[in-house]
Amino acid sequence: xxxxxxxxxxxxxxxxxxxxxxxxxxxxxxxxxxxxxxxxxxxxxxxxxxxxxxxxxxxxxxxxxxxxxxxxxxxxxxxxxxxxxxxxxxxxxxxxxxxxxxxxxxxxxxxxxxxxxxxxxxxxx
Numbered sequence: 001x002x003x004x005x006x007x008x009x010x011x012x013x014x015x016x017x018x019x020x021x022x023x024x025x026x027x028x029x030x031x032x033x034x035x036x037x038x039x040x041x042x043x044x045x046x047x048x049x050x051x052x053x054x055x056x057x058x059x060x061x062x063x064x065x066x067x068x069x070x071x072x073x074x075x076x077x078x079x080x081x082x083x084x085x086x087x088x089x090x091x092x093x094x095x096x097x098x099x100x101x102x103x104x105x106x107x108x109x110x111x112x113x114x115x116x117x118x119x120x121x122x123x124x125x
Contacts, residue, residue: 003028006038010046017046023059025049025066045070055089 007014020026021036026045028036048069052062065082068074074082 001038001040001042003036003038006042006046009043010050012046012050016050020046020049024063025059055085056092057085061085 001009003014003017007017010017017026017028017036017038021028026038026042026049028038028042031037045066048066049062052065053059057065061081065078065085068078068082
């Protein structure tokens with residue numbers, strides 16, 4: 001499929017696909033006129049790459065890990081890297097949950113401190 005179709009199906013921009021190709025994360029074949037063509041599997045790969053970026057992994061780390069992720073086979077070294085990244089993501093999740101809980105507390109305190117007044121009433125006539 002052409003780059004625009006692959007980008008649309010993956011929920012990414014054409015620019016992102018070009019960047020992933022430049023970084024060695026995605027491969028395309030070229031037509032005689034130079035247009036990029038991607039296999040159907042590229043859509044899932046792009047979505048995975050986006051998830052890994054969103055989790056804070058660098059393009060170099062993603063490039064190193066993609067073969068292990070796709071094959072389901074890893075070396076002790078790559079398993080250690082995967083485990084370290086997973087632990088880092090777990091820490092991120094815990095931190096985000098803590099932040100959300102703090103915001104909930106601030107919102108609850110603000111709601112308790114707010115006393116409805118006539119000026120704020122919604123059913124004024």
